Amino acid sequence: MDGGICRVKLAGGVITAQQARAVADVAQRYANGVIEATNRSNLQIRGVGTEHAALIEPLLAAGLGPANAASDDVRNLMLSPTAGIDPYQTIDTWPLARQILASLESTPRFAELSAKFAVQLDGAEALAMLEHHHDLWLSAFVCNGQTLLAFGLAGCPAHDAPLGAVPLAHGHELVMAVLTLFLDVARPEQTRMRHLLKDLSAADFVEQLALRMPVPIAPLTDWRRDQTVLQSPIGTYPQRERGRVHVGAALVLGRLDAAMLNGLAQLASEYGNGTLRFTPWQSVLLPDVRAEDAALLTQRLHALGLLCEAQDPLAHLIACTGSSACAKGLADTKADARHLATLLSQPQTIHLTGCQRACAAAHVAPVTLLAVAPGHYDLYLRAPEHAGFGVLRERNLTIEAAGAWLEARQRSNTDD
Missing domain, CATH: 3.90.480.20 (Sulfite Reductase Hemoprotein; domain 2)
Structure with missing residues (x-):
């Protein structure tokens, strides 16, 4: 619009x-x-x-x-904002990132990947987005004096156990092997890794991946990404x-x-x-x-x-473009988010979306307000066992009513 x-x-x-x-x-x-x-x-x-x-x-x-023009859509590699300068990092991810980006741009076949297909390279920095789901994620760690890259498919380091690990020196080969294997076995309609894994198990994918790697893929049973120092x-x-x-x-x-x-x-x-x-x-x-x-x-x-x-409530609100600039938006989410921030005494991570597409958030927020009409929202609370936005708790709330509900919940949680 x-x-x-x-x-x-x-x-x-x-x-x-x-x-x-x-x-x-x-x-x-x-x-x-x-x-x-x-x-x-x-x-x-x-x-x-x-x-x-x-x-x-x-x-x-x-x-x-x-x-080149054909490679613009596939330059989807997420790093920590503090890559290379973070005192907590296990590795400086930039050298490997530059290798991966160069290959994404110079390999004609990778233009076949969806514009949404994405890779995350995590160097174990203290400032890291670990909740965004990626088609392939990699996370650096040290084991017995050797730097390894754990990896997972169609998930994120915050919630998903890795499927294996390879030495850092073979990280670029791993990424290239995953992307080419995906293109080899996915049907045209399977544009994302999660689509492929509905037909092909992750274990089977890794088994085929191992045949394409010059080094063994080490199994990992109890490693999880450290989240205790996140900033x-x-x-x-x-x-x-x-x-x-x-x-x-x-x-x-x-x-x-x-x-x-x-x-x-x-x-x-x-x-x-x-x-x-x-x-x-x-x-x-x-x-x-x-x-x-x-x-x-x-x-x-x-x-x-x-x-x-960091304690400013407005800094923790996410809002899509909304009805002021999007034909699909049912409410002016930007204006409503500003109003909601004035009703909150403590920061809460809340996502206001004008429609079901939820364009503004790459992962499910703890609280989602889904517009149903101008100034009115259904309220959801994130729950791992529920798909989508989570559990529907209230329907057709005004922003004032949503603010009051969230404040009461916050007080109740604090009292507990």
Whole structure:
């Protein structure tokens, strides 16, 4: 309803200040100026008009496009926003990530993969999105002095046990083998790994995969990804390099405008290393900041309109575009989310979606408000044993009623 969308994929969520300025400029010139951070650490420009070539050419000139047009859709590799700088990391994932991305772009057959087919490479960082489901996920760990990559299919490190592990040195071969095996055995309608695994068991897939690997796939029985040191994407945290920190702040409901993006580019150049790292929590991180500059940088981020307090309820709400810009949206979810935030005394992770497609969230949130009419929502609570959004608890609530219900539940949980 508000025009077209231009999706800008960012390798590992990273964009330089110069590239950010290019995005801001074309969003202002050839669209409505609205830019969104996605839950896959990318950007998208909304309200694109008819001058498509004029918008795209400066982005390509800034290095924001694929190596070839056919490979744009398959550049789906998620890293931690703190890859390479996280003091808790087991490995720096960037060398392997660059190998994988280069192969995704240069292997013609991979263009057959669905635009949704995605890989996650986890280096055991403290800042990591572990709940997004990926067709293939990999997680680094050390066993008996050897660095290994555990892997799983059609799941995520937060909830799923790995199917096996290989030495880090063979990580690229593992990814290539998984992708080619998938293309070899999946039927055309089986576009995602979860579709294939309905017909072919994970054990059978791994058995066939082992025949394509130059090293044995080690079985894993009791390994699980450590989640005890996970950090918030909002705030200031130390990096591996002494005296350097990264500073994170959330975008209000995942949105910014051209002026804000230009402002972020300026701050990255003034205080950091000239890059921004967008995160799957629809926030942004500025790396390589001197520790003594973090407080002033945080003030300037706040002045730009970003959320800099992890306890701000608005920083924990997710909302799709809603009826103001989407024909399928049954409610103005962005406006309703802002209103809901004023009714909550404590942060709660809540997803407001204008329809069943749930475009704004890559995993099921603890609370989902599904629009049924303007300003009215059904309320669901996540439950592992229930598919979809979880258990339906209330129907046709106004935002005020939903806020009251959630506050009462929060008080009850606190009392317990």
